[in-house]
Amino acid sequence: MRKYVLRRLVLAIPVLLLSSVIVFGLMRVMPGDALIALMGESGNIGERELAHVRRQLRLDLPYHEQYGLWLWQLVTLRPGDSIFTGEPITVSLGKAIPVTLELAALALLLGLVIAVPIGVISATRQDSAPDYVGRVVAVSGLSLPDFWLATLVITFAALWFHWIPPIGYTSLWESPLRNLQQFLLPAAVLGFRLSAATMRMTRSTVLEVLREDYVRTAWAKGLAGRIVVYKHALKNALIPVVTIVGGQLGVLLAGTFVVESIFALPGMGRLTVEAILYRDYPVVQTNVMLVAITLVTLNLLVDVSYAWLDPRIRYR
Amino acid sequence: MSAVIPRVATLPEQPAAEKVSRARQLWEAARRKPLGAVSAALIVVLVLTALFADVLAPYDPLAPQPDIRLSAPSREHPFGTDDIGRDVFSRIIHGARISLWVGLLAVGIGTAAGMLIGLVCGYCEGRVDMILQRFMDAVQAIPGLVLALAIVSVLRPNTTNAMIAIAIVIIPGNSRIVRGAVLSAKQHHYVEAAQAIGCRHPRIIAGHILPNVTAPILIIASIWLGNAILIEATLSFLGVGTQPPTPSWGLMLSSTGRAFMEQAPWLAIFPGLAISLAVLAFNLFGDTLRDAWDPKLRNRS
Numbered sequence: 001m002r003k004y005v006l007r008r009l010v011l012a013i014p015v016l017l018l019s020s021v022i023v024f025g026l027m028r029v030m031p032g033d034a035l036i037a038l039m040g041e042s043g044n045i046g047e048r049e050l051a052h053v054r055r056q057l058r059l060d061l062p063y064h065e066q067y068g069l070w071l072w073q074l075v076t077l078r079p080g081d082s083i084f085t086g087e088p089i090t091v092s093l094g095k096a097i098p099v100t101l102e103l104a105a106l107a108l109l110l111g112l113v114i115a116v117p118i119g120v121i122s123a124t125r126q127d128s129a130p131d132y133v134g135r136v137v138a139v140s141g142l143s144l145p146d147f148w149l150a151t152l153v154i155t156f157a158a159l160w161f162h163w164i165p166p167i168g169y170t171s172l173w174e175s176p177l178r179n180l181q182q183f184l185l186p187a188a189v190l191g192f193r194l195s196a197a198t199m200r201m202t203r204s205t206v207l208e209v210l211r212e213d214y215v216r217t218a219w220a221k222g223l224a225g226r227i228v229v230y231k232h233a234l235k236n237a238l239i240p241v242v243t244i245v246g247g248q249l250g251v252l253l254a255g256t257f258v259v260e261s262i263f264a265l266p267g268m269g270r271l272t273v274e275a276i277l278y279r280d281y282p283v284v285q286t287n288v289m290l291v292a293i294t295l296v297t298l299n300l301l302v303d304v305s306y307a308w309l310d311p312r313i314r315y316r
Numbered sequence: 317m318s319a320v321i322p323r324v325a326t327l328p329e330q331p332a333a334e335k336v337s338r339a340r341q342l343w344e345a346a347r348r349k350p351l352g353a354v355s356a357a358l359i360v361v362l363v364l365t366a367l368f369a370d371v372l373a374p375y376d377p378l379a380p381q382p383d384i385r386l387s388a389p390s391r392e393h394p395f396g397t398d399d400i401g402r403d404v405f406s407r408i409i410h411g412a413r414i415s416l417w418v419g420l421l422a423v424g425i426g427t428a429a430g431m432l433i434g435l436v437c438g439y440c441e442g443r444v445d446m447i448l449q450r451f452m453d454a455v456q457a458i459p460g461l462v463l464a465l466a467i468v469s470v471l472r473p474n475t476t477n478a479m480i481a482i483a484i485v486i487i488p489g490n491s492r493i494v495r496g497a498v499l500s501a502k503q504h505h506y507v508e509a510a511q512a513i514g515c516r517h518p519r520i521i522a523g524h525i526l527p528n529v530t531a532p533i534l535i536i537a538s539i540w541l542g543n544a545i546l547i548e549a550t551l552s553f554l555g556v557g558t559q560p561p562t563p564s565w566g567l568m569l570s571s572t573g574r575a576f577m578e579q580a581p582w583l584a585i586f587p588g589l590a591i592s593l594a595v596l597a598f599n600l601f602g603d604t605l606r607d608a609w610d611p612k613l614r615n616r617s
Contacts, residue, residue: 018454029470143596145546147553148569148588155577155584254461258550262574272462273554276469288466292457 005304012296019292020074024067027285049083074289084280092271092283093290099169099267100256103190106183107252108245110191111198116234116241118195119202124229126207134199141196146255150189150262157185169266186263190255194248201244205237212236239309246302250295338531338609345608352604358597366412373406377563386580396582398572404583407563408590414564415594418475419544422482426544427537429483430490431529437491438498439521449495452488460485464547465556473556475564481551482544490540493532501528531609538605542598549591565591 058066073079079089122134157163165185170178209215210233218228257269264270268287275283345352365372375393381401389396395404433452437445455463467481501507502525510520549566551557558564560571568587577584 014450015453015457018451019457022454023458023466026466026470139596139599140592143542143599144592145549145553145566145588145595147550147566148584148591151569151574151577151584152588155581158578159581250459254459257461257465258554261554273465276465277555279469281469284466284469288458288462291459291462295459296457 001308004307008300008303012300016293016296019296020071020289021067023285023288023292024070027281028063028066070285074286079286080282082275082280082283084275084278084283089283089286093268093287096266096268096271098171099265100260100269102172102179103183103187103256103260103265103267104252106187107190107194107255110187111194112245114191115195115198116202116238119199120206120229120234122199122203123206123210124225131203134203138196138199138203141192141199144193146189146193147258147262149192150186150259153185153189154262165263168264182263182265186259186265190252190259193255194245194252197248198241198244201241202237205240206233209233209237239306242309243302243306246299246306249298249302253291253295341608342605345604349604349607351600352607355597355600355604358593359601362412362416362594362597365409366416369410369413373403373409375403375406377402377407377410378561386576386583388580389582395586396580398568398580398583399576404568404586407568408565408586411563411565411568411587411590412594414475414558414562415545415548415591418479418482418548418558419541419598422479422544422548423486423537423540425480425483426486426540427490427533430487431494431533433487433491434494435498435521435525435529438495438502439517439525441499445495449492452491455484456488460543461547461550464551465554468551468556473551473559475548475558475562478548478551478557482547485547486540486544490533490536493536494529497529497532498525501525504528535602535605535609538598539602542595542602545591545598546595 054060058069061069070079077090081088082092085092118134118137122131125131154164157165165182166178169182172179206229210229212233215228215233218232223232253269256267257273259265260267260269261273268291272284272287272291275281275287347353379402381397383401384393384397385399385401387393387397387401393403393405395408397403398407433448437448458466464478464481464485467484468477471477471480504524507520507524510524515523548557549564549569552564552566553570555570558567560567565587569584569591572580572583574584
């Protein structure tokens with residue numbers, strides 16, 4: 001097991017280094033001076049700040065030195081300041097990351113709470129009305145754009161219930177109720193989108209497992225249906241579901257970008273989208289790289305947990 | 317030889333002599349799965365709408381009529397009007413153009429580039445394959461939407477650049493699928509035979525490997541079309557894709573749809589419905605293609 005983890009770690013490092021080259025290269029497609037001139041043109045910053053920014057970003061250095069410097073800044077966790085607000089990137093990230101983490105965790109939880117029971121019901125009552133309803137919900141979850149769903153949810157909550165989620169962000173420790181009010185709708189929108197694929201996977205794996213011999217044995221020895229399904233079948237059916245959930249972490253992260261912007265939650269996604277709109281590229285490159293690192297790490301964790309659940313994987 | 321080829325080219329349950337064409341397989345699948353036929357019909361409607369937008373749209377999508385601003389759906393304006401009195405129905409019809417155009421070009425470029433890389437990787441293997449695939453891993457480490465956002469932030473936000481960004485997002489996944497298909501096609505005896513009689517590489521690739529790769533490419537492309545439309549809408553929604561006043565579904569949703577959602581919910585409902593239907597149609601159609609041509613792909617994508 002330790003060997004497997006080590007091998008995967010060693011493989012992840014070059015991928016991340018290449019990602020950093022891509023992100024860095026992307027940000028330098030346009031010569032730095034042109035980029036900065038563009039920022040000045042859009043009226044975001046004045047001439048004096050421009051000179052300051054040029055110095056601060058070390059655009060006078062050759063590309064490989066700029067890249068080395070940026071990598072060193074990332075590794076030492078000092079990625080510099082935002083051009084637009086002047087705030088150190090670590091400070092704004094420190095504020096934004098907990099918001100996104102809470103949103104993602106809630107969405108993941110809601111997604112599973114929706115997906116697993118419906119998937120199981122869909123499988124145990126194959127080709128019945130509840131099954132069809134479940135499958136239609138799953139397909140629509142894959143096709144409805146999350147930004148549309150979010151817009152509709154806000155609109156109809158306001159129209160029908162005259163309720164608008166409190167604007168801004170209150171931390172969980174400050175006022176748990178207000179915090180929950182702010183997070184419930186965005187998390188539900190994201191969770192619904194996540195639940196689609198999970199639901200489909202749960203349904204098909206439960207269907208498969210229900211046909212296994214040991215499940216037939218469980219039925220034959222007279223166990224109650226509930227126990228057969230939830231204790232015997234579901235346990236094994238959930239293993240592939242873990243990978244599906246893991247594979248969706250990218251969808252989840254990208255989803256937070258959109259949903260945070262709509263619900264005005266000051267998380268990573270909103271921070272990055274705003275940085276992109278203002279061409280605040282130290283922030284953009286740091287955030288995008290951070291997302292890549294998170295995703296690669298999470299995928300690694302998912303693979304390792306999968307290998308732990310199913311030891312056969314380690315030998316592939 | 318003659319005993320080998322038919323067995324490879326037909327479905328296992330078919331008698332070896334009877335070759336089943338792809339069109340026939342698709343027809344059979346459409347009969348078994350009516351949803352696939354419905355999605356194909358939806359796509360045809362979408363394409364016709366985009367082609368004949370000028371004829372179909374009852375009003376000019378850009379012409380404001382301030383005296384009827386924010387009017388509810390009626391017989392004259394079936395989807396209502398927006399904040400400066402433009403007809404939403406006409407704007408949605410014209411929006412189909414942007415969505416399809418961006419989708420087709422992005423998927424075309426992304427698929428072609430992905431296919432090329434996949435062919436090179438799968439055919440050459442070895443070091444080239446190793447390096448190119450790690451590069452693809454690195455691109456894939458960044459979620460598609462985030463990568464597209466980053467690309468658009470460097471270029472200027474407009475429809476063309478959104479399209480380029482989407483194309484780049486498509487490349488890695490496509491290259492991987494094509495690579496896999498090429499690797500398995502190389503196992504066939506007739507490829508080995510072609511190598512043995514001294515065929516040149518381009519001839520082996522074009523004559524023996526490509527025909528095996530077209531099905532997965534078409535399947536992935538049709539699924540990606542839906543995604544490309546979704547990403548374009550998302551980018552426009554976030555303000556870094558198509559710019560006003562061009563009617564793009566995502567943009568309509570974000571600019572007027574959100575600002576006036578309480579007075580005029582139709583501004584948010586119809587563009588979103590258009591996006592969902594288009595994406596749903598391509599997803600279902602891709603599913604049907606996959607079931608008809610290559611059921612093995614089901615768990616891979």
